[in-house]
Amino acid sequence: MISPLPIEAPVPPSTAIVARTSRGYWREAGGRLRRNRIGIVSGGVLLFFVVVALAAPLLAALITHTDYRSIDLINTFARPLTPSHILGTDELGRDELTRLLFGAQVSMGIGFLAVVVALTIGACVGLVAGFYGGLIDGLLMRFVDMILATPAIFLFILMSILFKPNTITLSLIIASVGWGSIARLVRGEVLSVRTRDFMVAARAFGASDARLIFRHLLPNVLHVMIVFGSLYLGQVVLIEAALDFLGLGISPPTPSWGNMLTNSETYFFHSSWLVIWPGVTIFLTVLAANLFGNAVRDAFDPRLR
Amino acid sequence: MPDIAAAPALHRAWTATDPLVSVRGLKKWFPVSSGVLQRTIAHVHAVDGVDLDIKKGETLGLVGESGCGKSTLGRTLIRLLDANEGVISYRGEDITRSHGESLRRLRRKMTMIFQDPYASLDPRHTVGDIVGEPLDIHRLFQGRERTERIGELLNLVGLNARHVDRYPHEFSGGQRQRIGIARALAVDPEFIVCDEPISSLDVSIQAQIINLLEALQARLDLTYLFIAHDLSVVKHISNRVAVMYLGKVMEVAPANELYRRPRHPYTGSLLAAVPIPDPAIELTRERVILQGDVASPVDPPSGCRFRTRCPRAREHCAEAVPPLEALGADHKAACFYPLD
Amino acid sequence: MPAPLLEVRDLKTQFFTPEGVVKAVDGVSFELHAGETLGIVGESGCGKSVTALSIMRLIPRPGRIVGGSVLFEGRDLVGLSAAEMQEVRGESIAMIFQDPMTSLNPVFRVGWQVGEPLVIHQAKDNASAGVEATRMLAKVGIPNPQQRARDFPHHFSGGMRQRAMIAMGLTTTPAVLIADEPTTALDVTIQAQILDLLRHVNREFGMATILITHNLGVVAGMCERVMVMYAGRIVESGPTADVFAHPKHPYTWSLLRSIPRLDADRREPLKPIEGSPPDLIDPPAGCSFHPRCAFRVDRCSHDDPRLQPVGDTQQAACWVTQAGTELPRA
Numbered sequence: 013m014i015s016p017l018p019i020e021a022p023v024p025p026s027t028a029i030v031a032r033t034s035r036g037y038w039r040e041a042g043g044r045l046r047r048n049r050i051g052i053v054s055g056g057v058l059l060f061f062v063v064v065a066l067a068a069p070l071l072a073a074l075i076t077h078t079d080y081r082s083i084d085l086i087n088t089f090a091r092p093l094t095p096s097h098i099l100g101t102d103e104l105g106r107d108e109l110t111r112l113l114f115g116a117q118v119s120m121g122i123g124f125l126a127v128v129v130a131l132t133i134g135a136c137v138g139l140v141a142g143f144y145g146g147l148i149d150g151l152l153m154r155f156v157d158m159i160l161a162t163p164a165i166f167l168f169i170l171m172s173i174l175f176k177p178n179t180i181t182l183s184l185i186i187a188s189v190g191w192g193s194i195a196r197l198v199r200g201e202v203l204s205v206r207t208r209d210f211m212v213a214a215r216a217f218g219a220s221d222a223r224l225i226f227r228h229l230l231p232n233v234l235h236v237m238i239v240f241g242s243l244y245l246g247q248v249v250l251i252e253a254a255l256d257f258l259g260l261g262i263s264p265p266t267p268s269w270g271n272m273l274t275n276s277e278t279y280f281f282h283s284s285w286l287v288i289w290p291g292v293t294i295f296l297t298v299l300a301a302n303l304f305g306n307a308v309r310d311a312f313d314p315r316l317r
Numbered sequence: 318m319p320d321i322a323a324a325p326a327l328h329r330a331w332t333a334t335d336p337l338v339s340v341r342g343l344k345k346w347f348p349v350s351s352g353v354l355q356r357t358i359a360h361v362h363a364v365d366g367v368d369l370d371i372k373k374g375e376t377l378g379l380v381g382e383s384g385c386g387k388s389t390l391g392r393t394l395i396r397l398l399d400a401n402e403g404v405i406s407y408r409g410e411d412i413t414r415s416h417g418e419s420l421r422r423l424r425r426k427m428t429m430i431f432q433d434p435y436a437s438l439d440p441r442h443t444v445g446d447i448v449g450e451p452l453d454i455h456r457l458f459q460g461r462e463r464t465e466r467i468g469e470l471l472n473l474v475g476l477n478a479r480h481v482d483r484y485p486h487e488f489s490g491g492q493r494q495r496i497g498i499a500r501a502l503a504v505d506p507e508f509i510v511c512d513e514p515i516s517s518l519d520v521s522i523q524a525q526i527i528n529l530l531e532a533l534q535a536r537l538d539l540t541y542l543f544i545a546h547d548l549s550v551v552k553h554i555s556n557r558v559a560v561m562y563l564g565k566v567m568e569v570a571p572a573n574e575l576y577r578r579p580r581h582p583y584t585g586s587l588l589a590a591v592p593i594p595d596p597a598i599e600l601t602r603e604r605v606i607l608q609g610d611v612a613s614p615v616d617p618p619s620g621c622r623f624r625t626r627c628p629r630a631r632e633h634c635a636e637a638v639p640p641l642e643a644l645g646a647d648h649k650a651a652c653f654y655p656l657d
Numbered sequence: 658m659p660a661p662l663l664e665v666r667d668l669k670t671q672f673f674t675p676e677g678v679v680k681a682v683d684g685v686s687f688e689l690h691a692g693e694t695l696g697i698v699g700e701s702g703c704g705k706s707v708t709a710l711s712i713m714r715l716i717p718r719p720g721r722i723v724g725g726s727v728l729f730e731g732r733d734l735v736g737l738s739a740a741e742m743q744e745v746r747g748e749s750i751a752m753i754f755q756d757p758m759t760s761l762n763p764v765f766r767v768g769w770q771v772g773e774p775l776v777i778h779q780a781k782d783n784a785s786a787g788v789e790a791t792r793m794l795a796k797v798g799i800p801n802p803q804q805r806a807r808d809f810p811h812h813f814s815g816g817m818r819q820r821a822m823i824a825m826g827l828t829t830t831p832a833v834l835i836a837d838e839p840t841t842a843l844d845v846t847i848q849a850q851i852l853d854l855l856r857h858v859n860r861e862f863g864m865a866t867i868l869i870t871h872n873l874g875v876v877a878g879m880c881e882r883v884m885v886m887y888a889g890r891i892v893e894s895g896p897t898a899d900v901f902a903h904p905k906h907p908y909t910w911s912l913l914r915s916i917p918r919l920d921a922d923r924r925e926p927l928k929p930i931e932g933s934p935p936d937l938i939d940p941p942a943g944c945s946f947h948p949r950c951a952f953r954v955d956r957c958s959h960d961d962p963r964l965q966p967v968g969d970t971q972q973a974a975c976w977v978t979q980a981g982t983e984l985p986r987a
Contacts, residue, residue, distance in 0.1 A: 382845065382846060521915055522933070590846045590849035592877065594874045599878035
């Protein structure tokens with residue numbers, strides 16, 4: 013039985029001012045991010061590509077009126093600024109801009125999916141390993157070590173042989189190698205958060221392991237995951253491009269920035285724009301992801317400034 | 318082996334005159350590992366054979382310097398750590414190895430207030446979440462009743478109930494400590510371990526929190542184990558005081574008595590070392606400066622642990638461990654050659 | 658009256674943070690004479706540490722000294738170049754810090770670190786600096802100094818590290834020693850040892866000492882004169898015995914009444930100071946203590962009092978006591 017509390021406070025109340033601005037941790041970090049101009053610009057660039065990727069069919073219908081598969085053998089290698097082909101056409105007369113738009117869908121789609129999958133698996137492993145320690149931690153981390161030590165390229169080759177790569181399977185293949193880093197990062201952060209007094213306090217009040225992990229640890233390691241996610245996005249785009257180059261990735265006719273770059277390699281000298289457009293989009297995306305990731309890290313940890 | 322005859326009320330029903338919390342022969346040690354293979358090479362004897370009784374409604378002060386084991390004792394008492402040896406009793410019931418449901422029920426009766434108001438509140442949770450968490454864990458109160466209860470708790474410790482959606486970093490140190498106190502009171506406990514609750518606070522705020530703790534004790538019939546290193550504060554708030562050194566209790570006595578007439582040389586040196594804010598007294602005081610540092614709890618001295626720094630130590634002190642003996646009404650000390 | 662060794666005039670140090678400008682030190686003036694011990698007492702945020710760091714020109718960004726002067730041996734330290742200030746630091750003015758666990762570099766041997774000021778300032782070679790360092794370690798009461806000089810800091814306990822820090826400060830026999838909360842992180846019996854050492858060092862070397870602390874008991878036992886700081890200003894100063902016996906500022910008065918004393922009867926209730934320390938970005942108008950003051954009058958909420966003589970030997974920044982009102986005895 014819980015006794016009712018006495019009505020009046022037994023001592024005079026504390027009249028200290030509550031802080032000037034009532035902002036949560038996230039809003040303060042958001043504020044710091046907003047003041048970081050490089051962060052804003054790079055975030056804007058990323059957002060632009062995301063929007064383009066999502067709206068690719070719509071944009072294609074509005075701007076270019078073609079499909080990424082429509083072959084036009086009369087108009088192959090059209091130069092940029094040709095009427096009806098703003099960015100030119102490729103070796104089969106397909107409109108470059110349309111292919112770039114749909115390529116965005118593929119490359120960004122793979123990027124985000126791989127990030128989400130890697131974060132989910134990695135965070136779970138890191139949380140469990142860091143929280144329990146001991147044998148569980150040892151086993152999980154040795155497994156992670158194995159993953160990280162294996163040259164990714166072999167795993168990619170193996171998995172590309174076993175599973176035919178489409179957007180989804182390729183994301184999973186890439187994520188299956190990348191989750192190791194985030195698992196290590198999360199585990200490290202968990203080790204430092206786990207000994208803090210509020211964790212001990214929650215245990216003292218009878219919190220279960222699940223509550224400790226998901227209601228206390230997870231919110232306190234989220235910032236690490238967000239920073240990793242931003243940086244990893246750039247890495248995934250590059251990995252995807254590299255896999256396309258090796259023939260292990262998305263196969264034509266489905267365009268991805270990577271395979272567009274690969275296919276146009278042989279035409280570099282007379283139709284260099286075919287290499288430049290996908291090269292530029294990849295470069296901008298990866299650069300924006302890296303700059304944004306750094307800005308997010310600075311936003312969460314002002315001591316680094 | 319704990320002395321069964323001395324353990325209270327294990328063989329008859331507990332009554333209100335028996336101690337609320339009791340320990341006999343409590344030992345807690347931590348392994349020290351080293352080397353590539355992380356093998357255990359030694360143990361830190363943080364708590365090395367402690368007998369204590371805490372009566373219902375009283376405040377037992379627990380003092381000692383770093384490494385004496387007072388914090389470990391507090392955490393072992395409320396089962397945050399598992400004792401290696403000994404018996405812990407609560408209301409006459411042996412709780413040393415409780416687990417599962419009976420441990421959960423225990424956590425409603427024994428709670429804790431922590432030292433660092435900046436680290437003991439989850440920075441990602443609102444004040445309402447923090448104070449309400451014990452209620453959620455024990456599934457007491459839902460919905461509107463829960464909100465009301467949280468509001469009442471905040472008012473009780475002198476905070477504004479309207480701040481329930483704010484985050485800890487928006488409050489001052491003293492206010493955060495009040496939040497921690499409200500959290501400890503949420504489930505209507507009987508016994509609270511206060512682990513250095515004011516050491517991290519400014520001097521002018523410490524008095525506010527001490528007054529709050531005393532007022533709450535009177536209103537809610539609480540029993541406190543008050544762990545601290547500030548002897549002046551402990552004297553003020555405690556009914557009885559226990560002095561620890563290197564894992565053992567050196568002396569236990571009522572507060573006024575301990576400070577007026579300490580019997581153990583360590584207590585005497587400790588009291589002589591505390592600065593008093595009065596220049597007239599400070600400049601004329603007799604200074605008893607202890608030599609050397611606190612010995613290591615990994616390899617404590619044989620016999621009486623304090624003998625390496627004790628100005629009164631003799632041969633016998635190295636040979637045998639002095640037992641905690643009664644030297645007067647309710648005054649015990651562990652020394653072969655106590656002070657007069 | 659000989660000229661003061663160190664004279665601080667209207668020192669102002671501010672921190673430029675995204676939330677606003679923190680006026681950490683807001684017009685502090687005082688003198689330090691050769692050989693005397695001066696205590697600076699106050700709670701966290703009052704500016705006592707920042708004052709010391711300002712004298713040493715060790716203020717980290719985003720802070721800056723924005724006004725005032727620090728006159729030492731005829732020179733204004735605020736205006737010195739970085740190179741000139743580096744010569745002063747460690748050689749003429751030494752500082753020891755609160756946390757002995759982090760003030761020593763963990764990768765160098767203790768003896769080498771203790772001798773380092775000699776190598777820097779007096780161009781001694783490592784060997785003779787080492788000999789001097791060992792001598793200093795013995796003087797501060799470290800047993801087996803030759804052996805201990807070859808140890809690394811992690812072999813030392815907190816008390817011993819603090820002794821080593823004091824030894825480091827003494828090697829160049831500076832004129833001034835600033836000790837910033839030197840015993841706060843130490844156990845009370847070790848604190849007594851270190852304070853005893855500081856007293857001994859002050860007598861034997863004749864160094865002027867500035868002792869910064871929040872512990873009124875420590876000040877009572879160590880310092881001839883004391884300054885009480887609140888919200889970046891000095892609110893009271895004077896001989897320690899006088900300030901404790903009859904404080905002339907309500908903050909000092911309330912503080913003395915609110916701390917539990919070892920020699921008091923435990924049944925006396927504590928009399929806390931209500932409210933909380935002020936916001937240094939947006940301090941209260943008028944006297945910064947007035948919202949918490951039991952003696953405030955109308956004038957206090959819009960007029961900012963300056964430090965003025967009150968009584969024979971003391972100074973206080975309070976309208977009420979400057980007007981002649983006596984604060985009640987404890």
